Amino acid sequence: MVSIGAQAELGYPEKEELKFGFIKLTDMAPIAIAYEKGYFEDEGLYVTIEAQANWKVLLDGVIDGRLDGAHMLAGQPIAATIGYGTEAHIITPFSMDLNGNAITVSNDVWAKMKPNIAKQADGKPVHPIKADALKPVVDSYTQAGKPFNMGMVFPVSTHNYELRYWLAAGGIHPGYYAPHKGDTSGQIDAQALLSVTPPPQMPSTLEAGTIYGYCVGEPWNQQAVFKGIGVPVVTDYEIWKDNPEKVFGITAEFAEKYPNTTIRLTRALIRAAKWLDDNNNANRPEAVKILSQSNYVGADYDVIANSMTGTFEYEKGDKRSVPDFNVFFRHNATYPYYSDAIWYLTQMRRWGQIADDKPDTWYKDVAAKVYRPDIYAKAAKSLIADKLISAESFPNFETETGFKQPQTHFIDDIVYDGSKPNAYINSFAIGLKQGERL
Amino acid sequence: MSSISSLENAELSKGKLQSMFAQILASSKVLLLPLVGISCFLLVWAITANSINTSLGKFPGPVAVLTQFDNLYQEHVTERQKAQAFYERQHKRNADRVAKDPSYQAKVRPYTGKETFWDQIVTSLITVMSGFGLAAFLAIPLGILMGLNASVQAAINPIIQLFKPVSPLAWLPLVTMVVSGVYVSADPIVAKSFINSMLTVTLCSVWPMIINTAIGVSRIDQDLLNVSQVLRLSTWTHIKKIVLPASVPMIFTGMRLSLGVAWMVLIAAEMLAQNPGLGKFVWDEFQNGSSESLSRIMAAVLVIGFIGFLLDRGVLAVQRWASWEKH
Numbered sequence: 052m053v054s055i056g057a058q059a060e061l062g063y064p065e066k067e068e069l070k071f072g073f074i075k076l077t078d079m080a081p082i083a084i085a086y087e088k089g090y091f092e093d094e095g096l097y098v099t100i101e102a103q104a105n106w107k108v109l110l111d112g113v114i115d116g117r118l119d120g121a122h123m124l125a126g127q128p129i130a131a132t133i134g135y136g137t138e139a140h141i142i143t144p145f146s147m148d149l150n151g152n153a154i155t156v157s158n159d160v161w162a163k164m165k166p167n168i169a170k171q172a173d174g175k176p177v178h179p180i181k182a183d184a185l186k187p188v189v190d191s192y193t194q195a196g197k198p199f200n201m202g203m204v205f206p207v208s209t210h211n212y213e214l215r216y217w218l219a220a221g222g223i224h225p226g227y228y229a230p231h232k233g234d235t236s237g238q239i240d241a242q243a244l245l246s247v248t249p250p251p252q253m254p255s256t257l258e259a260g261t262i263y264g265y266c267v268g269e270p271w272n273q274q275a276v277f278k279g280i281g282v283p284v285v286t287d288y289e290i291w292k293d294n295p296e297k298v299f300g301i302t303a304e305f306a307e308k309y310p311n312t313t314i315r316l317t318r319a320l321i322r323a324a325k326w327l328d329d330n331n332n333a334n335r336p337e338a339v340k341i342l343s344q345s346n347y348v349g350a351d352y353d354v355i356a357n358s359m360t361g362t363f364e365y366e367k368g369d370k371r372s373v374p375d376f377n378v379f380f381r382h383n384a385t386y387p388y389y390s391d392a393i394w395y396l397t398q399m400r401r402w403g404q405i406a407d408d409k410p411d412t413w414y415k416d417v418a419a420k421v422y423r424p425d426i427y428a429k430a431a432k433s434l435i436a437d438k439l440i441s442a443e444s445f446p447n448f449e450t451e452t453g454f455k456q457p458q459t460h461f462i463d464d465i466v467y468d469g470s471k472p473n474a475y476i477n478s479f480a481i482g483l484k485q486g487e488r489l
Numbered sequence: 490m491s492s493i494s495s496l497e498n499a500e501l502s503k504g505k506l507q508s509m510f511a512q513i514l515a516s517s518k519v520l521l522l523p524l525v526g527i528s529c530f531l532l533v534w535a536i537t538a539n540s541i542n543t544s545l546g547k548f549p550g551p552v553a554v555l556t557q558f559d560n561l562y563q564e565h566v567t568e569r570q571k572a573q574a575f576y577e578r579q580h581k582r583n584a585d586r587v588a589k590d591p592s593y594q595a596k597v598r599p600y601t602g603k604e605t606f607w608d609q610i611v612t613s614l615i616t617v618m619s620g621f622g623l624a625a626f627l628a629i630p631l632g633i634l635m636g637l638n639a640s641v642q643a644a645i646n647p648i649i650q651l652f653k654p655v656s657p658l659a660w661l662p663l664v665t666m667v668v669s670g671v672y673v674s675a676d677p678i679v680a681k682s683f684i685n686s687m688l689t690v691t692l693c694s695v696w697p698m699i700i701n702t703a704i705g706v707s708r709i710d711q712d713l714l715n716v717s718q719v720l721r722l723s724t725w726t727h728i729k730k731i732v733l734p735a736s737v738p739m740i741f742t743g744m745r746l747s748l749g750v751a752w753m754v755l756i757a758a759e760m761l762a763q764n765p766g767l768g769k770f771v772w773d774e775f776q777n778g779s780s781e782s783l784s785r786i787m788a789a790v791l792v793i794g795f796i797g798f799l800l801d802r803g804v805l806a807v808q809r810w811a812s813w814e815k816h
Contacts, residue, residue, distance in 0.1 A: 063586075068598055075776050086601075092578060099601045102773055104763045115669040117681050251776040274778060345785075346603035349777025
């Protein structure tokens with residue numbers, strides 16, 4: 052128990068009863084932990100946590116005020132702010148986690164891919180598996196006149212961009228969007244046809260043969276292994292090491308109207324994220340137990356534990372150690388970096404969701420409109436002042452620019468420098484380049 | 490009944506025997522046959538469930554569902570204990586704050602934890618009754634007006650015929666958008682989700698009631714109408730003394746149909762919009778995809794069916810009571 056009085060300068064929350072939405076995925080953990088461990092209550096916040104049917108319902112809920120905030124795809128606040136889809140000014144004071152997704156293909160596709168993958172000494176496939184191994188399979192479908200369908204969770208989801216990134220890196224065209232022509236299917240020129248499927252329905256859709264593969268967060272990849280209906284081939288950690296995944300989104304109006312509430316909920320979430328990563332993931336088993344409750348993620352303990360406790364099972368029996376598969380606090384995972392927002396914008400431009408060229412400054416401006424490290428810093432500083440978390444756990448707020456050093460760990464070895472978005476867009480073989488318009 | 494031969498030795502007159510026999514036969518019709526039916530159903534269910542393999546394990550049989558009912562009850566009890574602790578913490582926090590800041594008006598906030606299965610049942614019942622009540626309030630006067638006046642009927646009929654077949658799920662997005670646009674308040678008395686579900690239920694259950702009421706009113710015996718004309722009853726008295734009593738059966742037929750529709754619609758609406766209630770319970774469990782999900786959904790299905798049955802019987806009971814009143 053922490054007394055609220057300790058941060059007299061912070062002031063009481065203006066709005067005490069809040070409702071947060073989430074989608075049943077393990078990376079909603081910080082919200083569940085902040086509730087169950089009493090971190091919200093420590094801030095004087097009475098929070099109701101409510102599962103939502105799908106990302107669209109969740110976003111609309113936050114926009115129309117039915118929800119005060121939500122666990123969101125990093126692309127959602129950005130897309131909403133630039134008006135792709137529903138237009139609304141949504142901000143992010145807190146980034147929820149790194150990594151946590153994977154790409155799964157059906158058993159049949161896996162059997163066809165396997166001959167194209169190099170083997171280790173023990174006969175297991177060499178990882179990371181690139182989409183080059185999938186290309187002959189997609190080509191054979193195309194020649195037979197069959198569309199190669201894959202699922203992802205939302206047009207502006209991390210999963211969509213990761214799946215596209217992985218496919219394109221292996222020479223498979225995932226298709227363009229052309230919103231200015233009213234074509235938002237994302238299947239123009241596509242060799243692999245991507246469409247939206249809600250996460251919990253991924254395994255059953257794969258089983259039904261509607262899609263041959265998908266990109267989704269946990270527990271829905273491990274679920275496919277457990278049920279024997281598919282094989283995860285690559286984690287997003289291998290596609291882009293330590294990529295930002297979910298964010299906590301609130302409306303700009305909410306943050307303006309209730310500044311103390313905003314800082315306090317950010318504090319609670321930071322504490323929860325820290326708890327999740329404390330002592331080298333020592334609390335993860337307890338976290339998994341909480342998440343397996345039917346009102347949170349609700350999947351079986353074993354399924355959630357598979358990835359949350361630092362391992363990941365690819366083929367049945369091929370369990371490998373991926374200690375950073377779910378990162379909630381290490382590596383400054385909770386800090387909303389501008390460069391993370393800009394990466395999403397570059398991918399929106401690459402695939403045509405942003406139809407026209409934009410100057411580098413525009414990317415920076417949009418990122419600064421959506422990602423709010425200033426709110427994060429206020430929350431973090433008050434936590435440091437309260438001696439709840441040490442200053443070393445956070446970036447140095449005096450010198451932090453919001454841009455990560457150029458990042459090198461991509462599956463195709465292309466370097467990403469957030470300060471030069473247009474140059475980055477031009478470095479891809481597949482994708483729209485500067486000056487191109489469909 | 491093989492026991493009859495042994496009864497011949499007893500000192501029972503033939504008449505008594507016959508009457509007993511008749512009684513047993515009658516009571517067996519009431520009790521025995523339904524029991525036989527239910528047992529057969531349980532048997533078939535248990536056997537088929539065992540041979541259906543889904544990706545979430547076997548389809549739940551009767552035993553699994555029964556276990557879930559117990560689990561759901563246990564969860565309810567635990568949640569209540571958590572709620573108790575929540576209130577105690579809150580009370581302490583409020584007291585601390587008042588001690589620091591005497592001007593603070595302590596407010597007790599309702600428990601924020603998860604809704605249990607039993608909470609969801611109550612929520613659904615309240616929603617369906619509100620939606621249905623509102624529909625009745627709108628439909629019955631309109632139906633009477635249409636039944637009395639052929640011109641009104643001709644004018645309104647096409648609209649009703651157009652909207653009657655519309656699925657509740659088509660209304661839902663419209664209702665949601667309109668409610669979120671119109672029903673704006675910082676501290677709403679009732680939740681938006683409740684209004685959404687309720688209005689969707691109303692929109693779907695209003696039509697059978699209007700139609701049946703109108704038919705009932707327009708088919709009143711000509712003799713009764715003549716009586717009313719001879720007595721020169723005012724319109725209001727005419728409706729009260731002649732129209733209503735004569736059309737009660739049809740109004741209630743409409744109400745029974747409507748309530749059935751309302752209950753069905755509500756579950757669908759709750760599933761789609763994730764509004765609190767049994768529908769949400771089912772959808773959440775489906776999304777959970779745990780090894781217990783299917784048996785929990787099956788438990789909910791049985792409860793939904795049973796409540797639907799009770800609602801129907803309820804309207805029937807009210808109808809009987811209302812028609813007794815009139816005679």
